[in-house]
Amino acid sequence: MAMVAVGGSIGTGLLLGSGAAMEVAGPAVIVTYVLAGLISWTVAMALGEMSAVHPAAGSFGVYAELYLNRWAGFIARYGYWFSVVIAIGSEVVAAATYMRQWYPGVPPVIWMVIFGVFLLAINLFSVGHYGTFEYWFAMIKVATILVFILMGAALLFGGKVHPQYVANGGFAPKGWSSPLMAISFGLYSFLGIEMVAISSGEARSRGDVARATRIAFGTLAFIYVGAIAVLVGAMPWNRAGVTESPFVTVFKVAGIPAAGLIMNFVVLTAALSGANASLYVTSRMLFSIARSGYAPRRMGVLNQNGVPMGALLASMLGIVGAIVLQLYIPGKAYLYIINAALVGGMIAWLVSLLAHVRFRKVVSREQLAEAGLRSPLGAVGSIFGFVAIVATIASTWWVQQSKVAAQSAVFYMLILTAAYFLVRNKAKA
Numbered sequence: 001m002a003m004v005a006v007g008g009s010i011g012t013g014l015l016l017g018s019g020a021a022m023e024v025a026g027p028a029v030i031v032t033y034v035l036a037g038l039i040s041w042t043v044a045m046a047l048g049e050m051s052a053v054h055p056a057a058g059s060f061g062v063y064a065e066l067y068l069n070r071w072a073g074f075i076a077r078y079g080y081w082f083s084v085v086i087a088i089g090s091e092v093v094a095a096a097t098y099m100r101q102w103y104p105g106v107p108p109v110i111w112m113v114i115f116g117v118f119l120l121a122i123n124l125f126s127v128g129h130y131g132t133f134e135y136w137f138a139m140i141k142v143a144t145i146l147v148f149i150l151m152g153a154a155l156l157f158g159g160k161v162h163p164q165y166v167a168n169g170g171f172a173p174k175g176w177s178s179p180l181m182a183i184s185f186g187l188y189s190f191l192g193i194e195m196v197a198i199s200s201g202e203a204r205s206r207g208d209v210a211r212a213t214r215i216a217f218g219t220l221a222f223i224y225v226g227a228i229a230v231l232v233g234a235m236p237w238n239r240a241g242v243t244e245s246p247f248v249t250v251f252k253v254a255g256i257p258a259a260g261l262i263m264n265f266v267v268l269t270a271a272l273s274g275a276n277a278s279l280y281v282t283s284r285m286l287f288s289i290a291r292s293g294y295a296p297r298r299m300g301v302l303n304q305n306g307v308p309m310g311a312l313l314a315s316m317l318g319i320v321g322a323i324v325l326q327l328y329i330p331g332k333a334y335l336y337i338i339n340a341a342l343v344g345g346m347i348a349w350l351v352s353l354l355a356h357v358r359f360r361k362v363v364s365r366e367q368l369a370e371a372g373l374r375s376p377l378g379a380v381g382s383i384f385g386f387v388a389i390v391a392t393i394a395s396t397w398w399v400q401q402s403k404v405a406a407q408s409a410v411f412y413m414l415i416l417t418a419a420y421f422l423v424r425n426k427a428k429a
Contacts, residue, residue, distance in 0.1 A: 002215035009192025009220055010141055011091055011274030017338055018228060019246045020401045021185035027165045027232040028172040030225065031179040036186025037221045039392075042385030043349050044193050045375035046356035048213035052371035053363060055209060060194065060352040067358040068351065074423070075416040076351040077289055082412070083191070083344025084282045085315055089322030090337040091275035092116060096326070098268040101248065101261070109326050115272065116319040123279050123312055125305065137273030144266040145223055148247060151259075152230030161234045168238050183392045184402045188338055189224055191345040193217060194352070195281075210373035279315055286311035294423055339396065339405040343412050346389050353382040353389075 021029045050063045060080070065073035092115050096108035155161040165171055172178060193216060227247075234250045247267055251259040287308035290300030298310040325333040360379040368374050375381050397406035 002212040002219065005193055005195040005212070005216035006138075006142060006219050006223075009190060009195075009216075010145065010223065011087075011094075011192075011270060014145075014189045014224060014227060017185050017188060018231060019249075020335060021182040022232060022237045022246065024174070024182040024185070024399060024401060025178040026169065026171070026173040026237040028174075028176070028179045029182060029232055029237075030229050032182045033186045033189070033224050033228045035179065036183050036190055037225065039183070039187065039385055039388045040190035040193055041217060041221075042375075042377070042381045042388075043352060044213055044217045045373075045377075046353055046382045046385070047194055048210065048373045049368065049371060049375055050352075050356060050359055051213070052209040052373045053359075053367050060348050060355070063355040063359070064351045067355040067362070070424075071417070071420050072351050072355070074294065074420040075413070076348045077285070077294070078416055078419065079344045079347030079351075079412060080194075081282055081285050081289070081344075083341045083348070084278045084285075085318040086321070086337055086341035086344065087191070087318070088119075088275045088278045088282070088315070089318035089325075090341060091271045091278065092119075092319050093322050093326060093333050093337060095268055095271040095275070098248075098264055098271065101264045108330065109323055112319065112323050112326060115275070116316065116323075119272070119275055119279055119319075120312070120316060122276060123283065124307060137269055137276060140266060141270040141273050142223075144263070144270075145227060148263070149223070149226040149230055152227075152234050152250060156230070156233050163233050164236050165233055168236055173237070181395055181399045184339070184342055184396050184399070184405055186224075187346065187389070187392060188342045190220060191342070193220060194348065207372045210371065213373060275319075279312070282315035282318075283308055283312040286314055335401055336404050339402050340408045342402075342405050343393065343409045346393060347412060347416075350386055350389055353386040356382040357386075 018029070021032055025032050047060065047063075054063065054066070061073045061077040064076045092112050093108070095115050096111035099106065099111045100108070156163055195216075231246050231250060235246060239249060248264045251263055286295055286299050287302075289295045290297060290311065296310070299308065299314060301308065301310060303309050322333065322337055325336055329336065357379045360382075377384070393405055393409055395406075396402040396404075
């Protein structure tokens, strides 16, 4: 359960999006990821508590309906589904970006189409074959990033790379408010921590949910903060961007080109792993939504391999949208996609935090004691997390690299609310 969340979280938010965060905050991006980790911790604890008391495959959608209302459950489910569908597009854009290192003359759209067909083919297999592909994708990703942290630390402490923490304008070259303005990129990296809750319905015991929550968050926090500390220590922050992975740039700066090529292969497999896992999750989530009556019935039908074909094809829309963006705004496609995806995921987080506040009011101490997981801050922590996430989304309006997040938030709420009332009225008819 812990590795589902870890594997689902580590993707282009860290491997490519960290470059955009470094552009905004400079070396102070370390503070950004620490703060993003604290906010994500409130979500992990809130969902962990509710999942340990009420293990459920529907996770936050179920908790929203149980402790808030059906509208909240609807927007949480669909907000998250849209978020992950869009994130699939970001992973494919990133994979095409990495291919430029080897084939600079091939248009990225060609690679995006090839990778889209490849991912669709994998997801047409039975779940057993799918699991084999995803296992090795995730294993390469997690193991290599840990090795990267150790190698980067060796380069810094061994004197082979001059530390860049205060070079080019100091630790916070764009002011001490800049780490706050870059938090949206940090939160996008932590998206996936909620997958422990999503898989809680298949846990052997409540204790497993509690342990998985702690392991997943601890692992992600170490990987993210450690990797970012190495990145900004080994690479001048003003060389960062989203034209290539900063992980590859670090090895070029260190004068280890062969390692850079290997790292490019790793981040490529990581992007495909993220897209593969996301496509699986979104197709099954839409299948579940359809079985609940909130989506067309054809989305809830399985083929002979146990694959929900209608839901799978619908979940490919993120790749189609990414291809269109890449054709018309190639330089900004990735940033547009991850910011739009961020908002959908944050809607699910916000609803979950509100549900947790209500949960804490009605659940007994005995139930919490039996669950084996208790948030030290309780409802206060969830209120803090809620306010911090809303403030983060609002602040993106003043950040050029993430302005789309603030703009898309309004559209998300309007479209999802209108869809809810439309579906509800049809159900009544």
